[in-house]
Amino acid sequence: xxxIAVIVGSASxxxxxxxxxxxxxxxxQDRFVFVDVRIDDFPLFNIDLSKEPxxxxxxxxxxxxxxxxxxxxxxxHNRSIPALLKNAIDWGSRPAGTSCWIGKPTAMLxxxxxxxxxxxxxxxxRNILSPQQMIMMGQPELYLHxxxxxxxxxxxVTDETVKKRLELLLERFAVWVERVGVxxx
Ligand SMILES: Cc1cc2nc3c(=O)[nH]c(=O)nc-3n(C[C@H](O)[C@H](O)[C@H](O)COP(=O)(O)O)c2cc1C
Numbered sequence: 001x002x003x004i005a006v007i008v009g010s011a012s013x014x015x016x017x018x019x020x021x022x023x024x025x026x027x028x029q030d031r032f033v034f035v036d037v038r039i040d041d042f043p044l045f046n047i048d049l050s051k052e053p054x055x056x057x058x059x060x061x062x063x064x065x066x067x068x069x070x071x072x073x074x075x076x077h078n079r080s081i082p083a084l085l086k087n088a089i090d091w092g093s094r095p096a097g098t099s100c101w102i103g104k105p106t107a108m109l110x111x112x113x114x115x116x117x118x119x120x121x122x123x124x125x126r127n128i129l130s131p132q133q134m135i136m137m138g139q140p141e142l143y144l145h146x147x148x149x150x151x152x153x154x155x156x157v158t159d160e161t162v163k164k165r166l167e168l169l170l171e172r173f174a175v176w177v178e179r180v181g182v183x184x185x
Contacts, residue, residue: 003067007088020144072108102132104134105134
């Protein structure tokens, strides 16, 4: 089974994107081995620190090095991605020549209580990831308008349409990883 990192762009205890990511991992557990990659314990990126990166950053880079693909679950903050997520991407990209992102197949999704369901944030995320040379899946796009009860207490998606869209994303990403990914064995 392929191993996939999941990165959630929120540190909130009540994060809807954390709940979405957990539901996605539950739906995809027969298809992938997931690595839940923590990014909420990094200092703010500073080039001066990047020559000897802090331990949490080294942990993330090692985890990303070991996976066959990366799925980002992003909130939208002021029509972009949260600073938390940008910080993690910046840390992963440095020192120059040691980026952990290069060549990794990637997909994204996100949820917001707003009608546009993180569309603006995901557009920015695509712009950011493209020069990292991540191999980005274009479809399906998942801009989820979050409603109370969408994921129940057991972590199950209650809306059949949303569940099917998440399953489609997992199915397409499995094909994407095989088609474009670097084979680990
Ligand atoms: C600083 C900030 C900016 C926000 N900007 C947007 C926005 O541009 N678009 C949007 O749909 N929601 C916006 N929201 C609302 C978030 O979508 C909402 O807080 C959501 O729960 C964040 O995801 P999370 O629960 O996974 O952290 C913003 C929230 C915060 C705190």
